[in-house]
Amino acid sequence: xxxxxxxPEYIEAAKKKYWKVFWVLxxxxxxxxxxxxxxxxxxxxxxxxxxxxxxxKATCVAAIFMHLWGEKKLVYQILYATVFxxxxxxxxxxxxxxxxxxxxxxxx
Amino acid sequence: MExxxxxxxxEDTGLYNAKLGIWLFLASEVMLxxxxxxxxxxLRVGAAEGAWPHGLMNIPIGTxxxxxxxxxxxxxxLSWAALKLGNFxxxxxxxxxxxxxxxxxxxxxxxxxxxxFHHYEIxxxxxxxxxxxxxxxxxxFVEETTINKELIGTVPSLIGHLNYIDKDGExxxxxxxxxxxxxxxxxxxxxxxxxxTFHYRIPARIQAQIKKSGKYDKGEHETxxxxxxxxxxxxxxxxxxxxxxxxxFTMTALHALHxxxxxxxxxxxxxxxxxxxxxxxxxxxxxxEVSGLFWHFVDLVWIFLFPILYLL
Numbered sequence: 001x002x003x004x005x006x007x008p009e010y011i012e013a014a015k016k017k018y019w020k021v022f023w024v025l026x027x028x029x030x031x032x033x034x035x036x037x038x039x040x041x042x043x044x045x046x047x048x049x050x051x052x053x054x055x056x057k058a059t060c061v062a063a064i065f066m067h068l069w070g071e072k073k074l075v076y077q078i079l080y081a082t083v084f085x086x087x088x089x090x091x092x093x094x095x096x097x098x099x100x101x102x103x104x105x106x107x108x
Numbered sequence: 109m110e111x112x113x114x115x116x117x118x119e120d121t122g123l124y125n126a127k128l129g130i131w132l133f134l135a136s137e138v139m140l141x142x143x144x145x146x147x148x149x150x151l152r153v154g155a156a157e158g159a160w161p162h163g164l165m166n167i168p169i170g171t172x173x174x175x176x177x178x179x180x181x182x183x184x185x186l187s188w189a190a191l192k193l194g195n196f197x198x199x200x201x202x203x204x205x206x207x208x209x210x211x212x213x214x215x216x217x218x219x220x221x222x223x224x225f226h227h228y229e230i231x232x233x234x235x236x237x238x239x240x241x242x243x244x245x246x247x248x249f250v251e252e253t254t255i256n257k258e259l260i261g262t263v264p265s266l267i268g269h270l271n272y273i274d275k276d277g278e279x280x281x282x283x284x285x286x287x288x289x290x291x292x293x294x295x296x297x298x299x300x301x302x303x304x305t306f307h308y309r310i311p312a313r314i315q316a317q318i319k320k321s322g323k324y325d326k327g328e329h330e331t332x333x334x335x336x337x338x339x340x341x342x343x344x345x346x347x348x349x350x351x352x353x354x355x356x357f358t359m360t361a362l363h364a365l366h367x368x369x370x371x372x373x374x375x376x377x378x379x380x381x382x383x384x385x386x387x388x389x390x391x392x393x394x395x396x397e398v399s400g401l402f403w404h405f406v407d408l409v410w411i412f413l414f415p416i417l418y419l420l
Contacts, residue, residue, distance in 0.1 A: 011192045018189070022182040029174050029414075036167065036419050050415040057411045065185045066404045072122040075131050082135040086142045093146040097154065 021064045028057040115390040130398045134405050137366075141409050144359050148416065151351050161352050164227075164345065166220060170418040173216050174410065177367075180209035181407040184374070184400040191393040196385055199396070203378045206403070210371035217364050224345035224353075225284045228270040230301065230334065231341040266332070269302040270342075273333070285344045291336050301332050356417055363413060366406045373399045 032053050040046045063069040068079075113125040121128055152160060183206040190199040270282040272291065279300055283290075291299070343349040347357045377395050385392040 006192060008193055011189050015186060015189050018182055018185050022178065025178045025181075026175065029171065029178065032415050032419065033167065033171050047420055050420055051412075054412050054415050058408050061181060061404050061408050061411065065181055065407075066401055072117075074121050074123060074128065078131050078135050082138050086138055089139065089142050090146050090149070093150050097150065 017064055021060050024060055025057055028053055028060075115388070115394060124394055126394055126398045127401075130401050134401065137405060141359075141362075144355070144362070145412070145416075148355050148359065151355055155351065159351075161350065164352075165418040166223065167418055169216060169220050170414055173213055174414050176209050176213050176216070177407050177410050180206045180213070181404055183209065184403045188393065188396050188400050191385075191389070191396055194389075196382075200378065200382075203374065203396075207371055207375050207378065210367055210374070213367055214364060214371075217360065221357075226269060227267065227304070227345045228282070228286075228301075229265050229267050229343055229345070229349065230270075230299075230339050231265040232334075233338055233340050266301055266303060268304045270344075271300040271302070271331075272296045273298040273300060285346045286342070288336070288339055288342045291342065297336050299334050299336060301334060303332060359413055359417065363406070363409055366409070370399070370403045370406050374403065 032050060035046070035049055035053070040049070068075070115124060117123050118125065118128075123131075183202050187199045187202040187206065190196075190202060270286065271279050272282050272294075273279055273296070275295075282299075345353055347354045377392075377399055381392070381395070384395070
């Protein structure tokens, strides 16, 4: 919420937006649960759809509720660094799965 | 000495200090939960086929808690908007709803944990066959669906509620988180198990299909008596039960701690800190904004926790 966005008109308009996001989030939750009843051929399809819906919901919360949409440059810079390290964390984990040290591999 | 930049943005950052602080804190929180999410992926992908349990979570309760948290997220931002418009009374009312939602979330989570602590799984020394013990597994959905019958033809373990039989032959409810060692310590030789067999062995999405087809006759709470000497292992749904429950309790308990911390801060600002509103309304509004940013983050984490732990 940048400081030039403090006029009563802006806040009134923002309140309507918050309610819209609320219903979008409710709909997203409904879809996520409904997906539980839908049969996908492969597990990765289920995971992909579930995570896409969750990401869309999270984006709504961050952009509108947390006012990231129109935030100051420094906040974005902090988040770019966070995203970089977060992706690094996930990828290192995935790489590590095929990189067992000598004599530590699970033998079936 | 007055604390600088509580309301005015710093020239170099363009932000008031608390806002910069909360974003840096949230960045560290992303890494904290990120580490747990990556652990979850590692454990899930590395689990042997069929070893990852399905259908043990209470989806209606999880969904309801999601709705509660989303509602609290919108009330937080609306309460901030009320302050921005100078309406303190409206802010108080809306923010009180946030605190109620937070307590509601924690109350529901506690109930859910309690339910888990009262469910048990027992593993037999030798797998029991369904044919020999027809009440082990409800047959109608096995016959009328395309589930791999071999998969559930033998039962290495059972899930349900635990009762024990004392020396006089009387039945009693077992306590929380008993193990085989507890039974031996108490010199219990026989248990009675109220079955809840549908879960665990069948993938969640196939369970859902069966339920939807209307062919599912639960067959729950039928009882079976088992000699303790026939058991290899027994565990309630506690972290020690399995990798799934270990990561489930770690992630949800850490999240619940965040909910508790957020609720305490929001409640403090709402009821104990409101003199600041009269003295310096802009600074007070900024405090509400910063606590709100933390609250939205807590909501954001749950948005990912719910599908991965409850639905996938």
